[in-house]
Every structure is written in structure tokens, then in C-alpha cells.
Amino acid sequence: MAVAEAAVDEAAAWAATAGGEWKAAGFKASGEEVTAADIEVESRVTRVLTARTPRVPVVGEESWAPSTPMPARCWVLDPIDGTMNFARGAPMYAVSLAYVQDGVPLVGVVEAPALGRRWTTPGHLEGARPVAEDVGRAVVGVSGTGSGRSGARRFIDRVQDAAYRVRMQGSMALDLVGVAEGWLDACVCIAPKPWDVAAGGALCRERGRAVLGADGTAFAFGSPALLAGAPGVARWLTGLWESG
Numbered sequence: 001m002a003v004a005e006a007a008v009d010e011a012a013a014w015a016a017t018a019g020g021e022w023k024a025a026g027f028k029a030s031g032e033e034v035t036a037a038d039i040e041v042e043s044r045v046t047r048v049l050t051a052r053t054p055r056v057p058v059v060g061e062e063s064w065a066p067s068t069p070m071p072a073r074c075w076v077l078d079p080i081d082g083t084m085n086f087a088r089g090a091p092m093y094a095v096s097l098a099y100v101q102d103g104v105p106l107v108g109v110v111e112a113p114a115l116g117r118r119w120t121t122p123g124h125l126e127g128a129r130p131v132a133e134d135v136g137r138a139v140v141g142v143s144g145t146g147s148g149r150s151g152a153r154r155f156i157d158r159v160q161d162a163a164y165r166v167r168m169q170g171s172m173a174l175d176l177v178g179v180a181e182g183w184l185d186a187c188v189c190i191a192p193k194p195w196d197v198a199a200g201g202a203l204c205r206e207r208g209r210a211v212l213g214a215d216g217t218a219f220a221f222g223s224p225a226l227l228a229g230a231p232g233v234a235r236w237l238t239g240l241w242e243s244g
Helices: 002-017 036-052 083-087 152-162 172-181 194-206 231-242
Strands: 058-060 073-081 094-101 104-112 117-121 139-143 165-167 186-190 210-213 225-229
Touching: 002 036, 002 073, 002 094, 002 104, 002 117, 036 058, 036 073, 036 094, 058 194, 073 083, 073 172, 073 194, 094 172, 094 194, 104 172, 104 194, 117 172, 117 194, 139 152, 139 172, 152 165, 152 186, 152 231, 172 186, 172 194, 172 225, 186 231, 194 210, 194 225, 210 231, 225 231
Parallel strands: 058 073, 139 165, 139 186
Antiparallel strands: 073 094, 094 104, 104 117, 186 225, 210 225
């Protein structure tokens, strides 16, 4: 945890003050937006991690080849989760860093530089409010809606029909933080990559929330969806996902 927080400290402070020249968005081959700040934050965090834990590789969104298998133990980093928000001056973006061993996140840090807030696991359990056990009273966050997955729009429409409210904040990491803290009752992350959800998923699990994959079992990297919340609500969401 000390290494993770040290790695995030300076990079997050820099991101909070980065000027407009760092926020101009381009596009990756995947169609996702990227800014110079994404690359700079990844570089700054990686330098600290490499110096402090030289034998642990860093799986970063902007530098890791998608076809390369994830190491048995590694740091998993999203330098700016919510790049579209960051590029437009919106505050809902985060630096997300997790230490992962055998596919399980054991340490996580999510920092929202523009909000001046940080969430960590293990050891950040205080202050969570209960989440709704009934879908009809649940506020559900949805992210990854631009993934292009067939049927995603139909699924979201069905969630909106059943849930109390749907929120689209544009950051999987902060949706998961919301479920962990209880200002969201559940969330759906469509087509999540490991760096999108590793740290936030760990926060949710520590708070006793269910974190499920598309098949209704415990979420594992590679699943086409992550669904988190109270166990009954998360299971209902997986059932809705599986029904197409």
C-alpha cells in the first residue's frame, strides 16, 4: 500500500493542475480517446513503481500490448480512467492502481484528483452506507456504453425500466467507488479491461458488495461485463445480461 500510494501521489497532483495542452484528445486504434496526460501520468506512476518494486511488472493501459498475457503478479494501472471527462474539464476521472496476484487484486488505490479524494484497500472500510437490496430502489451506474457490444443498448434500456435511477458518470473506477461507498447501489461495467476495474472491484469486495462477471460467478478479468452491488441486485443484473 505504501508503494501504491507513493506512486499515485505525485502523478495525481500533477494531473489536477495539468494545463489545456495536456488535455487535447486524440484517438487510439480502438477508437478510445487518449490525451498526452494519460501517457504522462502512466510514465510518472511507472517510474515510482519500477524504482520501488523492480521485479513487479506494470500493466498500464497506454503501454501494455493487449495480446500479451498478464503476469502472475503485477501492478495494473489506468492513468486516467474517464479520459473523455478529463479532456472536457469534467471532474469525474480517476487514477486507478492495483497490485494483482494470480488474477486477484490485493491492494487498490483510486484517486480522483479534481475531487481531492482518495480511496484505498485494504483498510478503507469506514463510512459506507448500505446499498439497496431491491432493484426498484437501486440507483445503478452504467459505464462502457461506447463499447459497441451488440445488445448493450437494449440491456441498458431494461435496466432503466426496472431500476429507480440510472447514472452514467463516464468512469468505471468511480462507479465502483460509488458502489463501495453506497452513493450508487449497483453498477454495470460493459467490456471492462483489467485496469478499469481492478482497484475499484477490490474496494467493493472489501465493503461486502458482490462483484460478478457476466456468467453470474465471481468476476474475473476477461469477462464481457462486471456487475456489482448487493448480492441480490448483482445477480438480477447478471440474469438480465445473460437473457440478452
